Amino acid sequence: MHHSRVSPFQRIEMTFFYVVLFAGTAVILWESRDYFLPGRLHGFIMERIDLAVEDWWRYTLITHVAGGLICLVSSLLQYSKILLKRAAWVHRSLGRIYGLSIIMVVFPTGMALAFVAKGGLSGTIGFLFLSFATLFSLLIGMVAIYRKNLRSHQIWISRSFALVTSAITFRVLQLTLAQFNLDYDQIYQGALWGSIAINIGFCEYYLLKTTKQRK
Numbered sequence: 001m002h003h004s005r006v007s008p009f010q011r012i013e014m015t016f017f018y019v020v021l022f023a024g025t026a027v028i029l030w031e032s033r034d035y036f037l038p039g040r041l042h043g044f045i046m047e048r049i050d051l052a053v054e055d056w057w058r059y060t061l062i063t064h065v066a067g068g069l070i071c072l073v074s075s076l077l078q079y080s081k082i083l084l085k086r087a088a089w090v091h092r093s094l095g096r097i098y099g100l101s102i103i104m105v106v107f108p109t110g111m112a113l114a115f116v117a118k119g120g121l122s123g124t125i126g127f128l129f130l131s132f133a134t135l136f137s138l139l140i141g142m143v144a145i146y147r148k149n150l151r152s153h154q155i156w157i158s159r160s161f162a163l164v165t166s167a168i169t170f171r172v173l174q175l176t177l178a179q180f181n182l183d184y185d186q187i188y189q190g191a192l193w194g195s196i197a198i199n200i201g202f203c204e205y206y207l208l209k210t211t212k213q214r215k
């Protein structure tokens, strides 16, 4: 019998990764229900009552949330080595859903919403950066796998995934920063830039580690 060499520390890291990913996705799914249930008005729409009267904004936001949820859910199993080994076609199908949801929905709607986002200019620049960085890292990662460059695929898709899942970190940070004596815009801007920085940090740490493992 061959046993894989997973250290106790790596086990803790993997558990942390999956707990945050699954719990975060579940919470966002649950918290988004009011966008889709008839006769309900989501709290976020009420907060932005000046924009809520604009049809384009409401439809773009609801499309964005639906696309973001599809994107998140389709990514949940993509780091499973077992899935990749036993049923690579599932990884490929989920990957296509993930890629298409970003290219067709999350990127264009995220970009449009960015121009009127909370947090003023800093919010707009942050969300614009997030949408373009997500799209470009995804495209580089897709081209890499069409060229059968597995390592480059892993690196660039992981970067796009880190940016997509900043939606989870964003909400954790928002709740954390709300405990301090900060005004609303400061919390929003801090959560936005902070979540991007934290997720890219974790991602580059993971990529460095997997580089060392290959040597």
Ligand code: HEM
Pocket (backbone or CB within 6 Å): 028, 032, 044, 064, 065, 067, 068, 069, 071, 072, 106, 107, 109, 110, 111, 113, 114, 115, 116, 117, 118, 119, 127, 128, 130, 131, 134, 163, 164, 165, 167
């Ligand atoms: C990675 C690229 C993404 C970008 C650039 C982006 C951008 C935005 C922008 C600009 C807004 C409006 C914020 C405002 O008006 O203040 C927004 C709201 C929202 N986004 Fe995204 N987003 C992204 C990914 C995601 C993902 C993956 C989800 C997962 C479901 C998601 C779910 C939401 C939700 C639920 C809202 C409504 C606000 C709230 O409930 O807090 N987004 N997004």
